[in-house]
Amino acid sequence: MKARKQRTVSGAYRLGILSRVLAASLGGYALTALLSSVLALAxxxxxxxxxxxxxxxxxxxxxxxxxVIALWVFCARTALRAWLGMMGLAAIAGVLLWCLRGGA
Structure with missing residues (x-):
């Protein structure tokens, strides 16, 4: 019998997956709360x-x-792109929320 060659996963790949999990769970929760607030006020x-x-x-x-946010995070090409997309959307939603609450 031939011994199977064991594959190893790099640390960078594992950090990318961890970053995506955090983006989908924590960032997704925060962005969902922000978008729901904007929707409820609008x-x-x-x-x-x-x-x-x-x-x-x-x-x-x-x-x-x-x-949709959680699916998008894992479909994004890189974890950085997922985080930047979420931050951009959060900034837009934050400005809308501020305007809807009478800040402008």
Missing amino acids: LPHVAGVSRANSVLTASLLSFVIYT
């Missing part, structure tokens, strides 16, 4: 629905948003 102005219905809709859509 729906009464855009769609003319009540505040209670907009909060309910934003809460239900948050499950879809989180899933």
Whole structure:
């Protein structure tokens, strides 16, 4: 019998996976909370629905948003690109949230 050659995984690859897991779990949670807040505040102005219905809709859509973010993080070419994309979207959502809360 021939002995099988054992494959090794580099440390950089493992750090990339760890970074993606952290981006999907922690970053995805924070971005989902931010986007849900923007959605809950924007729906009464855009769609003319009540505040209670907009909060309910934003809460239900948050499950879809989180899933899409987690999938996107692992589909991104690099972990850095995933983090930068999430930070860019968070910055845009943060400005929108600030404006919707009367900051502007």
